[in-house]
Structures are given as C-alpha cells and as structure tokens.
Amino acid sequence: MKNFWLNLNKPIYALAPMAGVTDSAFRQICKSFGVDVVYSEMVSATALAYGSKKTLELLKFAEAERPFVVQLFGGKPEHFAIAAKLISKKIKPDGLDINFGCPVKKMARQGAGAVLMNDLKLAREIIKAVIKNTSLPVSIKIRAKVGETDAIKFLRAVKDLDIKAVMIHGRSLAQGHSGAVDWLAIKQARPLVKGILLANGGVKDKASADDLIKKTRADGVGIGQAALGRPWIFEEVKSPQPPLLKGEEEIFQIAMKHAKLVEKLKGKQGIIEMRKHLCWYVAGLPGASKLRQKLVKAESIKDVTAIFSF
Numbered sequence: 001m002k003n004f005w006l007n008l009n010k011p012i013y014a015l016a017p018m019a020g021v022t023d024s025a026f027r028q029i030c031k032s033f034g035v036d037v038v039y040s041e042m043v044s045a046t047a048l049a050y051g052s053k054k055t056l057e058l059l060k061f062a063e064a065e066r067p068f069v070v071q072l073f074g075g076k077p078e079h080f081a082i083a084a085k086l087i088s089k090k091i092k093p094d095g096l097d098i099n100f101g102c103p104v105k106k107m108a109r110q111g112a113g114a115v116l117m118n119d120l121k122l123a124r125e126i127i128k129a130v131i132k133n134t135s136l137p138v139s140i141k142i143r144a145k146v147g148e149t150d151a152i153k154f155l156r157a158v159k160d161l162d163i164k165a166v167m168i169h170g171r172s173l174a175q176g177h178s179g180a181v182d183w184l185a186i187k188q189a190r191p192l193v194k195g196i197l198l199a200n201g202g203v204k205d206k207a208s209a210d211d212l213i214k215k216t217r218a219d220g221v222g223i224g225q226a227a228l229g230r231p232w233i234f235e236e237v238k239s240p241q242p243p244l245l246k247g248e249e250e251i252f253q254i255a256m257k258h259a260k261l262v263e264k265l266k267g268k269q270g271i272i273e274m275r276k277h278l279c280w281y282v283a284g285l286p287g288a289s290k291l292r293q294k295l296v297k298a299e300s301i302k303d304v305t306a307i308f309s310f
C-alpha cells in the first residue's frame, strides 16, 4: 500500500471536503494554485452499495488532481465495505476518508455523519470495514465535540485501528460551520494521532493558517469556506511573501477558466450548478451586487463571458 500522506511536504494544505462545492472542476482550479491534497464531496456508501451509477459518476477525477481522497458517509459498516472495495477498484483514488462530522439532520436520521461520534462501537465497525476492504490509506474527519463525545474520547476509542490521517474540525456539532474554533481540543488530540493530523476551521489567510498550525502542532490545515471564490488562497498560504491582491480582471479570468472546465465536465447544467461559485468570485468587487444579479441567471459560457466583459 502506498501511503501518499507520508510523501507530502509539511505543512500540508488541504482543500476540505464540501458537498456541492468540491467537484472535479473546483478541485482542479485549487490544484492550479498549489493545494497539496483534495477531497471529494462526500458520497453515500449506501448509494454505492446499491450500485448507484450516478454516485460513481460523481467521483470521476483528473490525474492532475492527485493526491485525491474520496470521502464516504453512511451508517452501515456493510455498505462501507462494499463501497470501499468498489471505489478502490473502479475509481482508484489515493485515499479513502470517512465522514464523522456532517451536521445535516437528514444524515443524522440515517445514523450518518457527526452523530456517529456518539456511537463509538458503530464508528469502529465502520472504520474497520473500510480498512479491511481497501489497500488505500484510510483517513477520518471528526469534530472537536459532538454531544458527550469529544475528539479525545473518539480517538482513544479507535487508536488501535490503522488510520493514516485525521482531520479535526475544531467546532462542535452545535456550532455547525461557523463560530470560534477550539484549537486546544485539536492540540490535546495530537498525541492520539499516530499519522497525519490536519487542523480545520476558520483558516482565512496565511496568518490564520500559520497560527492554527503553531497552536495545535498539526501537520497542516484543511481549508473550506475561505477557498470559496478564492481558490488562490492555497498559493497565498504557501508563499513566504505577503499576498498581492488579485485585480478584477485576473479574478474574472480565473472564474472563466473555472466555468469552461465545468462546462467541459458537466455540460450546460454545470453552469447553472456553479452560479454560486461565480457569485463568490465577485464578492467584494466593485459592483458585486449588480454582477450577482446577472450571474444567478447565467445559463451558458456565452452568458458568463458577456457578464464579465460588460
């Protein structure tokens, strides 16, 4: 088994998994700005176990994205076992990750995501099922706290399992995706992580990335929301120089490159899906609100080109 995690230079800057956001086009754009490792959007182990072609389709990726980690969610070890085998054989990513952090209620009702942190026995069964059915390195993504279980209690319960990397989102389930990040919880978990530890939550620039790494002693960080409309954040956090602000023209060029890639990979529907990305790109630019009003109606590359050429 090749454990790509060990070949990455530290600190490691990862694009955190984001459903509805981190598709192949966005991952490729982030890669062009130097991100070290990218995660897929979370995909359902149950859907894969039932042979969903659409779910497999979601996992297509370009070689340039490597190292590419597929993230699975679900609540049944037997579904994870089938999914792990299938992905390893058909998709051939560089790693498999298990979601123990998603706060969405619909997932909680299926016993998937963050609620699993409160069911240590089942969480162990799921991790074991994935490890047993793949030769790829297996990682997990957890939260600082879910109900009665904090990261330390969870990691103690799984410390004998061969987990190669852990990303800890330093927020509780109750906090969702915003609010203060408990860096101390990540730091305290450090001795329990034998492999790579990525700290996650609230990184918005180089200073906050450096700060989180220093305070937590993690091997790197996962960046989520700060990459929305700003995929160049990976170039900024990796550069020793202070960042040069990107001008409007350069931002439009990056957004156009992204849109063209989306259209190539997903067709016209892709442009409709990526309207949110287009709006994120123009956030903070002069006339952003007028641009957004047009971008939310864009249906084709032609429309996007016309809006950005005004």
Ligand SMILES: Cc1cc2nc3c(=O)[nH]c(=O)nc-3n(C[C@H](O)[C@H](O)[C@H](O)COP(=O)(O)O)c2cc1C
Pocket: 016, 017, 018, 019, 020, 021, 041, 042, 071, 099, 100, 101, 102, 141, 169, 177, 200, 201, 202, 203, 222, 223, 224, 225, 226
């Ligand atoms: C729109 C959105 C979708 C997300 N989807 C996932 C997901 O599929 N899997 C996952 O583990 N976390 C998901 N997350 C959580 C992020 O990976 C990350 O932990 C969280 O945003 C905190 O990092 P940040 O403060 O850098 O954004 C999502 C977050 C957002 C905002």
